[in-house]
Amino acid sequence: MKNFLESSIENKKILISCGSGGVGKTTLSASLACYAAEKGKKTIVLTIDPARRLAQALGFEKFSNKIQKIELKKGELYAAMLDTKQVFNELIQTCSPSATITKQILSNPIYQHVSDGLTGIHEYMACAKLYEFYSKNEYDLIILDTPPMKKAFEFLEAPERISAFFDTNIFHWFLKPYFRAGQMGLKFMFKGSSLALKVIEHFSGLEVLRSLHDFFLNFEGMYDAFTERATSIYKTLRSPNTGFLLITTPQPHRYLEAATFYKILKQKKMPFEGFIFNQVFPQWITSKVSIPHFIAEHNLTLFKDERASEVLGKMLDYIADLDKLAYKEKIAVKLLNEELGMTTTPILVPKLTEEVDDIEGLFKLHQYLFKQ
Amino acid sequence: MPINIKEKLIFITGKGGVGKSTVACALALNLAHQGKKCLLIELEKPSSIAAFFNKKNKEITSQLTDHVDLKTMDYADSFKEYVLKKIKIGFLYHLAFENRAWQVFLQACPGVKELIVLGHIWYFLKDENYDHILVDLPATGHSLSYLKVPQHIKKFITMGPLFEIACKVADMIQNSSIFYVTIPEKMAISETRDFILHLKQDLALKPRNIFLNQCLKLPFNEKEKIIFDKIEKTLSTYPEFSSVFKGINYIKVLKDKLEEYHEHLTSRHKCDIVELPFIFSDKWGHEELDTLSTSL
Numbered sequence: 211m212k213n214f215l216e217s218s219i220e221n222k223k224i225l226i227s228c229g230s231g232g233v234g235k236t237t238l239s240a241s242l243a244c245y246a247a248e249k250g251k252k253t254i255v256l257t258i259d260p261a262r263r264l265a266q267a268l269g270f271e272k273f274s275n276k277i278q279k280i281e282l283k284k285g286e287l288y289a290a291m292l293d294t295k296q297v298f299n300e301l302i303q304t305c306s307p308s309a310t311i312t313k314q315i316l317s318n319p320i321y322q323h324v325s326d327g328l329t330g331i332h333e334y335m336a337c338a339k340l341y342e343f344y345s346k347n348e349y350d351l352i353i354l355d356t357p358p359m360k361k362a363f364e365f366l367e368a369p370e371r372i373s374a375f376f377d378t379n380i381f382h383w384f385l386k387p388y389f390r391a392g393q394m395g396l397k398f399m400f401k402g403s404s405l406a407l408k409v410i411e412h413f414s415g416l417e418v419l420r421s422l423h424d425f426f427l428n429f430e431g432m433y434d435a436f437t438e439r440a441t442s443i444y445k446t447l448r449s450p451n452t453g454f455l456l457i458t459t460p461q462p463h464r465y466l467e468a469a470t471f472y473k474i475l476k477q478k479k480m481p482f483e484g485f486i487f488n489q490v491f492p493q494w495i496t497s498k499v500s501i502p503h504f505i506a507e508h509n510l511t512l513f514k515d516e517r518a519s520e521v522l523g524k525m526l527d528y529i530a531d532l533d534k535l536a537y538k539e540k541i542a543v544k545l546l547n548e549e550l551g552m553t554t555t556p557i558l559v560p561k562l563t564e565e566v567d568d569i570e571g572l573f574k575l576h577q578y579l580f581k582q
Numbered sequence: 583m584p585i586n587i588k589e590k591l592i593f594i595t596g597k598g599g600v601g602k603s604t605v606a607c608a609l610a611l612n613l614a615h616q617g618k619k620c621l622l623i624e625l626e627k628p629s630s631i632a633a634f635f636n637k638k639n640k641e642i643t644s645q646l647t648d649h650v651d652l653k654t655m656d657y658a659d660s661f662k663e664y665v666l667k668k669i670k671i672g673f674l675y676h677l678a679f680e681n682r683a684w685q686v687f688l689q690a691c692p693g694v695k696e697l698i699v700l701g702h703i704w705y706f707l708k709d710e711n712y713d714h715i716l717v718d719l720p721a722t723g724h725s726l727s728y729l730k731v732p733q734h735i736k737k738f739i740t741m742g743p744l745f746e747i748a749c750k751v752a753d754m755i756q757n758s759s760i761f762y763v764t765i766p767e768k769m770a771i772s773e774t775r776d777f778i779l780h781l782k783q784d785l786a787l788k789p790r791n792i793f794l795n796q797c798l799k800l801p802f803n804e805k806e807k808i809i810f811d812k813i814e815k816t817l818s819t820y821p822e823f824s825s826v827f828k829g830i831n832y833i834k835v836l837k838d839k840l841e842e843y844h845e846h847l848t849s850r851h852k853c854d855i856v857e858l859p860f861i862f863s864d865k866w867g868h869e870e871l872d873t874l875s876t877s878l
Contacts, residue, residue: 231597232769320691405681414742415740417738418687495826497822510817515809528801532829563839565768
């Protein structure tokens, strides 16, 4: 029987891997992409990851922003590492009504900070690029490895945050009147907002406010184009061609977060495919043996030496401890599945001793991802 | 082992999920055992540290042990306690800061919130009651981003109280002791290397120690290795035990990797590494933290 991942790869055009940092999202996304390509899908894997980890997983030391073809024995696979700032610059160029405004925005210090540090901006730009690839329709499957987040569900909240920020109402409410009043004399304006701005001015200097004002002033002309773009992007995310995968690990703080992610996804009516639990601890003790009996029965003289019995005892205790850990993880996965009323069986990938840092390693992962 | 730290201010940083908070606690306990009075500051709510000590942490500050106090605070607390009270900007300003314009300003100028929190920490440094202030920095994509906030702010705010705070805080960071928590896994190690390089490049600082957390140890020492080999020879032929030896070998491979990472960080990056054991426990409590604290 097929597991959910096989069906997802077969039926979807976009797969979005979400998960908090350090769960192995990038590696698993790359592995899925290899599988899809091998199955005959022209596939591209996108990552907007400041740590550039996909490059490592794909065996590249350095990656450019251009699309790279990954050489496989069979199938067509491409990868692109995207620079958020560059994507944002391109988006501004597309939406901007004139070259002068584009130039003004790009050189504004507020823009410099917004394009780098605004919460949710990396997520938003990842989606913008995803949309661009999707609408060009050059690939059968696009896999998006989302930027590393503190919490997986931040990805789903990014669009609202960004839209709220660029809401030019703010400009009309606060900044524009403030600067107009500035020319006439501020003493006539003593309402809440202008007071707030006066405080900011005192707190950090007029320079910052002027940059803010200029930024929103320039942005005003392209707001409609920008919003329209955003609407199309979110339509794509909700489309039946899209599927969300959540990659997590079976540690308590992580799977609680996974549950939250799932609930938010459902609320937003976004298509969920299933959970992948990575780095699951393997279980070792398969049979229960009474050691003294076993030793007597097989007449093992080695254990007449007290030190040997002692080492054996320590060894078995240790393995039992490891197994307790493995058992706890298994129960946690089961409980999560029950609590959320999931119909798909989650996929478990064991914690491996060998590091996945080349194409071969990515293919080796398929035995855990697909043949369960 | 008692760990001797000269600096009053201690930052503990690292990626999420590596056990940063438990290490921060263990470090505080270690210092407390030496008779040092510590204030542990946690910058994320709800507090995870309070739970280790079975505390509810309803108050902002709570006493964890005789020598360790915990303070869990976020930007809103820092704003109320530090900006409004200590830099005294009056009640009218209070109204202003709840305004939406201020919220927009905060969003457009990333780092301002963090700067205010750091400014608040600076204020605690003056408290004579404490020998050490330990700050458990929030897990961010980049562990360095918090420490670089003052530099970043100074690029676009060039006057006023925020600028002054940035200068003060930059100084404070230069005179602190930075501990980095990581785990023996390839990605985590390569991020550790990046952290060390950037800390040097951007702030001209060096981490005091790298804590390599969750290190699995073999259940026997070097001397007992010969005995283990004999046991393996005798028992591995029985199917009842085959998976047990697989398990031990699994740990062996992880242990070899650990040594490789340790060696890499020590020789190539001249780091002071402290290995911390993996602690098998269902729940973190005082006892587990004490165990961890003695392994420091």
